[in-house]
Amino acid sequence: MSAPQASTIDPILQVRSRVALLAQENIDTDQIIPARFLTTTERAGLGRHCFADWRYDAQGHEREDFALNGAEARGAGILLAGRNFGCGSSREHAPWALLDYGIRVVISTQIADIFRNNALKNGLLPIVVDEQAWQQISEQVGNEISVDLEAQHIVLGSDAVIPFAVEAFARQCLMRGVDQLGYLLQLDAQISRFENKSEAA
Amino acid sequence: MSQPRTIVDKIWDAHCVRPESSEAPAVLYVDLHLVHEVTSPQAFAELRARGLNVRRPDRTLVTLDHSTPTLPPRADGSLPFANAATAEQVAALERHCAEFGLTLHGFGSGTRGVVHVMGPELGATQPGMTIVCGDSHTATHGAFGALAFGIGTTEVGHVLATQCLLQRRPKTMAVTVEGRLNAGVSAKDLILHIIGVLGVDGGTGHVIEYRGEAIRALTMEQRMTLCNMSIEAGARAGLVAPDATTLAWLRGRPHVPQGASFEQAATHWLSFASDQDAAFDREVVIDARSVTPTISWGTNPGQVVAVDGALPDAGDAATRKALDYMKFSAGASMLGEKVDVVFIGSCTNGRLSDLRDAAEVLRGRQIASHVRMLVVPGSDQVKQQAEAEGLDRVFSDAGAEWRQPGCSMCIAMNGDQVGPGQLCVSTSNRNFEGRQGPGARTVLASPATAAASALAGRIADPRAVAPRSERAA
Ligand code: SF4
Numbered sequence: 001m002s003a004p005q006a007s008t009i010d011p012i013l014q015v016r017s018r019v020a021l022l023a024q025e026n027i028d029t030d031q032i033i034p035a036r037f038l039t040t041t042e043r044a045g046l047g048r049h050c051f052a053d054w055r056y057d058a059q060g061h062e063r064e065d066f067a068l069n070g071a072e073a074r075g076a077g078i079l080l081a082g083r084n085f086g087c088g089s090s091r092e093h094a095p096w097a098l099l100d101y102g103i104r105v106v107i108s109t110q111i112a113d114i115f116r117n118n119a120l121k122n123g124l125l126p127i128v129v130d131e132q133a134w135q136q137i138s139e140q141v142g143n144e145i146s147v148d149l150e151a152q153h154i155v156l157g158s159d160a161v162i163p164f165a166v167e168a169f170a171r172q173c174l175m176r177g178v179d180q181l182g183y184l185l186q187l188d189a190q191i192s193r194f195e196n197k198s199e200a201a
Numbered sequence: 202m203s204q205p206r207t208i209v210d211k212i213w214d215a216h217c218v219r220p221e222s223s224e225a226p227a228v229l230y231v232d233l234h235l236v237h238e239v240t241s242p243q244a245f246a247e248l249r250a251r252g253l254n255v256r257r258p259d260r261t262l263v264t265l266d267h268s269t270p271t272l273p274p275r276a277d278g279s280l281p282f283a284n285a286a287t288a289e290q291v292a293a294l295e296r297h298c299a300e301f302g303l304t305l306h307g308f309g310s311g312t313r314g315v316v317h318v319m320g321p322e323l324g325a326t327q328p329g330m331t332i333v334c335g336d337s338h339t340a341t342h343g344a345f346g347a348l349a350f351g352i353g354t355t356e357v358g359h360v361l362a363t364q365c366l367l368q369r370r371p372k373t374m375a376v377t378v379e380g381r382l383n384a385g386v387s388a389k390d391l392i393l394h395i396i397g398v399l400g401v402d403g404g405t406g407h408v409i410e411y412r413g414e415a416i417r418a419l420t421m422e423q424r425m426t427l428c429n430m431s432i433e434a435g436a437r438a439g440l441v442a443p444d445a446t447t448l449a450w451l452r453g454r455p456h457v458p459q460g461a462s463f464e465q466a467a468t469h470w471l472s473f474a475s476d477q478d479a480a481f482d483r484e485v486v487i488d489a490r491s492v493t494p495t496i497s498w499g500t501n502p503g504q505v506v507a508v509d510g511a512l513p514d515a516g517d518a519a520t521r522k523a524l525d526y527m528k529f530s531a532g533a534s535m536l537g538e539k540v541d542v543v544f545i546g547s548c549t550n551g552r553l554s555d556l557r558d559a560a561e562v563l564r565g566r567q568i569a570s571h572v573r574m575l576v577v578p579g580s581d582q583v584k585q586q587a588e589a590e591g592l593d594r595v596f597s598d599a600g601a602e603w604r605q606p607g608c609s610m611c612i613a614m615n616g617d618q619v620g621p622g623q624l625c626v627s628t629s630n631r632n633f634e635g636r637q638g639p640g641a642r643t644v645l646a647s648p649a650t651a652a653a654s655a656l657a658g659r660i661a662d663p664r665a666v667a668p669r670s671e672r673a674a
Contacts, residue, residue, distance in 0.1 A: 039286035118353035
């Protein structure tokens with residue numbers, strides 16, 4: 001086995017890729033990566049289990065009726081999903097699986113808190129747009145669109161521009177590939193002062 | 202006078218190592234970090250790769266629950282793991298604890314348990330604390346007036362190494378439950394009802410404070426059931442202000458200060474309660490008298506119905522898809538649907554009072570012959586107390602299997618599974634497609650409803666089997 005490497009994320013500035021659609025609402029983390037695949041102690045290689053129970057039948061063959069198995073969805077790096085994507089468990093295996101599967105951006109009208117947080121920490125960009133923008137993007141399914149994190153907007157093929165907002169700190173971290181643990185470790189002295197003060201009280 | 206503050210504001214303000222700004226989130230100090238085998242291995246690997254230590258082993262509580270077998274050890278003392286991967290996951294956490302100097306509440310400790318059952322019973326969970334775990338049901342600890350929430354594995358690494366998290370202040374929501382719950386209505390029924398009202402994403406971005414007469418009247422175990430499922434409404438966390446009930450539960454527990462220091466701590470704890478006129482970002486009022494025994498019918502915990510009510514009409518696509526997966530007919534009654542499996546356990550309903558509720562229904566009766574029923578205590582201590590009261594024999598005599606503590610069929614990682622297409626009435630917290638095994642169909646319910654359904658072999662109204670009024674001590 002090779003020596004473990006501290007994980008760093010590749011900076012994201014722009015993603016230009018095709019859009020795939022899973023219009024269903026409330027897609028939970030048990031669908032993104034079913035619990036039986038959480039027995040791993042690694043973070044790599046989860047892409048093959050991404051959406052396992054929707055992607056494969058009981059014999060392990062791909063199901064034709066699952067949208068992401070369709071020709072136009074293959075290789076798409078941007079996922080447009082129904083409201084409340086990523087609800088359920090805190091498993092970071094969900095963004096790990098999506099990234100390994102090839103998804104770099106998830107767009108929805110609402111994204112569950114813990115999933116969004118986990119995604120941002122791994123270089124998977126979660127974007128929340130309003131209903132109207134969602135409809136506009138859904139007309140581009142199968143086409144390439146551009147997501148620009150620096151400008152905080154999405155450019156559709158027709159040159160329509162949809163603005164979005166990402167929390168300032170998370171955005172800077174994504175754009176520069178900043179390591180958040182490194183940031184916290186620099187605050188060591190301040191954390192010690194806090195501990196001394198609150199534990200003396 | 203300073204501005205009135207909510208309990209969330211007070212806990213937040215007391216834990217900011219550095220306040221938030223427009224450029225950066227707050228650096229929030231974590232009082233208690235709970236760790237289990239599923240969401241931690243990659244975090245320990247990160248620490249090792251960077252040559253870091255665990256900053257506060259004394260604030261880190263570790264157990265084994267998700268992947269662990271619920272069958273007893275074999276004759277040679279080995280544990281009957283479902284497969285090599287679960288065995289390795291458990292072994293990995295045992296190794297990490299040794300390597301990083303952490304105390305493990307593992308096999309043979311007598312204190313092992315589902316992480317959210319174990320923390321409170323040790324008294325490690327205390328009012329006014331910030332508590333995190335790589336687990337979305339961490340809100341359970343909010344029952345004590347703690348700000349407790351789930352985090353991902355990267356953040357588990359942050360807390361192990363620095364005892365801190367980067368966080369933005371959440372919004373607050375007051376859910377006030379007025380009046381008293383009717384007899385025969387449990388905390389599980391109440392929270393299923395509340396999630397039905399809020400919707401599965403109604404709490405997104407918020408911490409819920411549960412308040413009002415019905416909440417004050419709940420026991421600590423009932424408050425834990427309630428707060429446990431806050432995430433199922435999308436909320437970051439849920440909590441109940443500490444009061445005399447909280448103090449009575451904490452007194453004498455191993456991690457709680459004793460004697461005069463307890464009184465001192467108690468005064469401090471009670472001061473966290475929301476100020477009278479504190480403002481919330483959102484307020485919702487629920488009438489306790491309108492809550493009846495409630496179950497889920499669909500594939501998310503917001504799809505609920507009174508146990509004796511009718512299924513919804515097949516209105517929108519989501520409803521049709523859920524009905525389809527569950528093999529239920531629109532507009533039909535849930536009562537009488539054939540049940541294959543009944544599961545009593547989990548961090549929602551695996552505590553002593555839950556087992557008592559189920560046992561009261563089953564005592565002296567037999568479950569239907571076609572039903573497989575698993576009763577899984579939430580912890581070593583719950584198991585021991587239940588056995589001391591003879592509850593294990595009530596379950597065995599009724600035809601149920603009495604198991605070792607763990608998450609078991611709540612997440613079905615350890616080999617305890619519901620078969621494809623089988624219907625399970627479960628006291629756990631999630632009814633997502635395949636949650637209890639590929640193709641498994643889950644109906645969430647209270648322990649009393651689950652037990653009544655085991656007897657009937659069909660979904661049953663617990664009020665028809667053993668009225669609460671006759672059971673109450
Ligand atoms: S009992 Fe279920 S919900 Fe609770 S910690 Fe275990 S798997 Fe998670």
